[in-house]
Amino acid sequence: MTVIERIEAAAKRLEKAKDIVRAGKVHRIEGAGGYWVVEGSQGAFYLVNGTCTCPDYRKRSKTIKFCKHMLAVEIVKSQGRRNGNAQRNGAGANRTAQQAQ
Numbered sequence: 607m608t609v610i611e612r613i614e615a616a617a618k619r620l621e622k623a624k625d626i627v628r629a630g631k632v633h634r635i636e637g638a639g640g641y642w643v644v645e646g647s648q649g650a651f652y653l654v655n656g657t658c659t660c661p662d663y664r665k666r667s668k669t670i671k672f673c674k675h676m677l678a679v680e681i682v683k684s685q686g687r688r689n690g691n692a693q694r695n696g697a698g699a700n701r702t703a704q705q706a707q
């Protein structure tokens with residue numbers, strides 16, 4: 607997979623992730639720092655915590671590092687920070703971004 611293909615794949619997932627956030631399908635699990643549940647398109651629920659339990663992530667985690675659910679969680683986290691409502695595990699977003707490079 608070339609760098610351009612990886613970026614395109616990530617960009618596609620980012621657009622889908624924005625749709626997921628707009629649809630209100632990202633839920634933080636209270637009392638379990640860093641765990642999120644994201645509703646998938648087929649009525650499934652995926653557990654996100656630096657990784658994701660969806661088939662896309664399992665298949666492509668070595669090349670793309672992100673699925674749309676993980677990106678949706680990152681969007682919600684960054685929105686929280688902008689609102690002055692920082693998540694306790696906000697540093698996780700930076701860590702994940704560095705791993706992706």
Ligand SMILES: [Zn+2]
Nearest residue numbers: 658660673675
């Ligand atoms: Zn996923």
